[in-house]
Amino acid sequence: MASAVTVSDGVIKVFNDMKVRKSSTPEIVKKRKKTVLFCLSEDKKNIILEEGKEILVGDVGQTVDDPQATFVKLLPDKDCRYALCDATSKTKESKKEDLVFIFWAPESAPLKSKMIYASSKDTIKKNQARITSKLL
Structure with a gap:
């Protein structure tokens, strides 16, 4: 099912900012987003950042003890x-970092909302050329 929803420039900027893991100062690293939520705008025409729904790298270990539970x-x-x-996993040989895209659709969500979000997630995938991160 096709969707007429577009991805806002703010969302594209967050994707691009989260891709870059190298930084010049520890202060900039602390301000980098570890996790961020996106939602549909009120008119259901744009995928936008959800204000105040983020975890910064600098929050982990300070105000956030368990990033997964907080997420x-x-x-x-x-x-x-x-x-x-921004997920990190460790193996015996190395540490792996990936950006993980998640589509959250709880059972209690209205059917119409589930349908709109499900059809609109492809919009982000189509913008993958602009984002250039692997979406899972």
């Missing part, structure tokens, strides 16, 4: 959302 608390119980998380 889950940011998600609404009765509506859909998109999220972008």
Whole structure:
């Protein structure tokens, strides 16, 4: 199902900012987003940043003890959302960092909302050439 929803420039900027992991100063690193939520605008025509729904790298270990638990608390119980998380995993040989795109659709969300969000997530994938991050 095609959607007429567009991705806002703010969302594209966040994707691009989160891709860059190297920085010149520790202060800039602390201000980098670890997790951010996106939602549809009120008119359901744009994917936008959800204000105040983010975890900064500098928050981890300071005001946020468990980033995953804090992330889950940011998600609404009765509506859909998109999220972008800067995930790190370790193996015996190395440390791996990836950007993970998440589509959140709880059972309690209205059917219409689920349908709009499901059809609109492809808009982000189509903008992947502009974003150039691998979306999962």
